[in-house]
Amino acid sequence: TKACLSAIDKADALNAFVHKTPEIALERAAAADARLQQGDAPAMCGLPVGIKDLFCTKGVASQAASKILEGFVPEYESTVSQQLADNGAVMLGKLNMDEFAMGSSNETSTYGNAVSPWRRGNDDAPLTPGGSSGGSAAAVAADLCLAATGTDTGGSIRQPAAFTGTVGIKPTYGRCSRWGVVAFASSLDQAGPMTKSVRDAAIMLEAMSGHDPKDSTSADLAVPNFEAMLTGDIRGKKIGIPKEYHMEGMPAEIEKLWAEGTAMLKAAGAEIVDISLPHTKYALPAYYVIAPAEASSNLARYDGVRYGNRATLEAGDGITEMYEKTRAQGFGDEVQRRVMVGTYVLSAGFYDAYYNRARRVRSLIKQDFENVFAAGVDAILTPATPSAAFGLGEMSDADPVAMYLLDVFTVTVNLAGLPGIALPAGLDSQGLPLGLQLIGRPWEEGDLLNTAYALE
Numbered sequence: 424t425k426a427c428l429s430a431i432d433k434a435d436a437l438n439a440f441v442h443k444t445p446e447i448a449l450e451r452a453a454a455a456d457a458r459l460q461q462g463d464a465p466a467m468c469g470l471p472v473g474i475k476d477l478f479c480t481k482g483v484a485s486q487a488a489s490k491i492l493e494g495f496v497p498e499y500e501s502t503v504s505q506q507l508a509d510n511g512a513v514m515l516g517k518l519n520m521d522e523f524a525m526g527s528s529n530e531t532s533t534y535g536n537a538v539s540p541w542r543r544g545n546d547d548a549p550l551t552p553g554g555s556s557g558g559s560a561a562a563v564a565a566d567l568c569l570a571a572t573g574t575d576t577g578g579s580i581r582q583p584a585a586f587t588g589t590v591g592i593k594p595t596y597g598r599c600s601r602w603g604v605v606a607f608a609s610s611l612d613q614a615g616p617m618t619k620s621v622r623d624a625a626i627m628l629e630a631m632s633g634h635d636p637k638d639s640t641s642a643d644l645a646v647p648n649f650e651a652m653l654t655g656d657i658r659g660k661k662i663g664i665p666k667e668y669h670m671e672g673m674p675a676e677i678e679k680l681w682a683e684g685t686a687m688l689k690a691a692g693a694e695i696v697d698i699s700l701p702h703t704k705y706a707l708p709a710y711y712v713i714a715p716a717e718a719s720s721n722l723a724r725y726d727g728v729r730y731g732n733r734a735t736l737e738a739g740d741g742i743t744e745m746y747e748k749t750r751a752q753g754f755g756d757e758v759q760r761r762v763m764v765g766t767y768v769l770s771a772g773f774y775d776a777y778y779n780r781a782r783r784v785r786s787l788i789k790q791d792f793e794n795v796f797a798a799g800v801d802a803i804l805t806p807a808t809p810s811a812a813f814g815l816g817e818m819s820d821a822d823p824v825a826m827y828l829l830d831v832f833t834v835t836v837n838l839a840g841l842p843g844i845a846l847p848a849g850l851d852s853q854g855l856p857l858g859l860q861l862i863g864r865p866w867e868e869g870d871l872l873n874t875a876y877a878l879e
């Protein structure tokens with residue numbers, strides 16, 4: 424813990440930690456030492472971790488990287504961060520992210536962007552660690568913590584993991600409680616671990632998982648010992664390679680690493696099959712209707728009364744001006760864009776044309792995966808992202824849709840509620856990490872982790 428705290432203090436340039444909690448960390452580390460001495464040592468006992476700012480942490484500022492939550496210090500702890508603390512994990516502080524987890528580069532944060540510890544060749548231009556869990560990825564990649572929590576609504580664990588050469592798993596929807604995690608799109612949001620290895624991901628996921636009566640979408644299922652399932656034996660497993668993920672214009676290097684990953688799984692005894700997920704091309708438009716729709720509803724609660732910031736009002740301002748000014752000043756551009764898109768697609772007259780149609784597309788995407796799994800496929804191998812990490816400012820200065828398009832390989836998994844893991848695949852010609860993604864059957868994270876372990 425002390426080594427991490429001193430590394431964090433030297434790494435301000437990465438802007439990964441937005442609230443440091445050294446007192447809490449040292450106190451919990453001492454408590455963990457005592458537990459270890461008494462022989463009562465759960466798997467995460469004494470392990471220093473970072474917590475994404477989206478998780479409410481009791482007595483510690485939790486702002487979802489938004490100006491509108493300035494000054495908000497929760498009276499309660501999210502179930503996931505509580506479970507980690509109960510398991511002995513030591514919280515070092517809160518990690519940077521895109522505002523309300525909306526983004527792919529960490530550039531929408533009210534704290535300014537986190538920076539990747541990686542550089543492109545000899546070029547010193549700063550790169551994005553990805554988003555929205557960019558602070559988590561940067562912190563793990565730069566050894567500021569052993570692991571971190573992330574959340575993933577459309578790829579926010581897997582894309583930053585791919586960009587930073589770390590491991591990130593989005594579990595099956597319902598595996599981890601969403602209670603106390605600031606809501607973005609409730610039918611898609613899941614928490615998950617971001618770690619340096621598949622084994623660490625297995626250990627941490629187990630500690631984060633489990634039924635929570637406070638989240639009605641949390642599944643009442645036993646949590647397996649994921650670490651014990653890491654045998655590396657994948658003989659006879661059927662791995663599907665979806666033809667729709669061979670995207671036009673994708674760098675040859677990504678195709679090459681994907682082919683190498685396929686060959687590695689085959690060499691380990693897996694059977695490789697070509698599959699089709701025909702509705703893949705509709706996933707991005709469906710996601711960028713459903714996620715903003717749910718976000719616009721979830722974010723209605725930030726009204727200047729219940730949480731955080733209220734705009735300064737002028738004489739004569741009424742309640743409408745109070746809402747308008749608070750939300751105009753408190754939400755950043757991307758969040759406002761999502762709220763506008765969301766309210767538009769939910770409005771009378773457009774509801775059927777956009778929201779209902781997107782929901783129907785979502786069912787078809789889910790059905791695509793169900794068909795493939797019913798045909799005996801155990802896991803699906805794809806690239807995690809269609810590019811390596813980009814430079815800060817490179818995408819955010821352009822059309823926002825260009826950034827949305829980069830989520831093409833990850834959003835399908837959230838729409839279908841499936842578990843997906845991103846793991847390092849190798850480096851591109853400029854020395855930047857690229858990631859592969861494995862998608863598994865619902866509730867079979869153990870099997871998925873084991874396939875990733877064989878590929879690691």
Ligand code: GLN
Pocket residue numbers: 524525526527554555574575576577578579580607714830
């Ligand atoms: N990049 C996607 C978005 O901006 C996904 C974000 C996420 O998973 N939280 O919505």
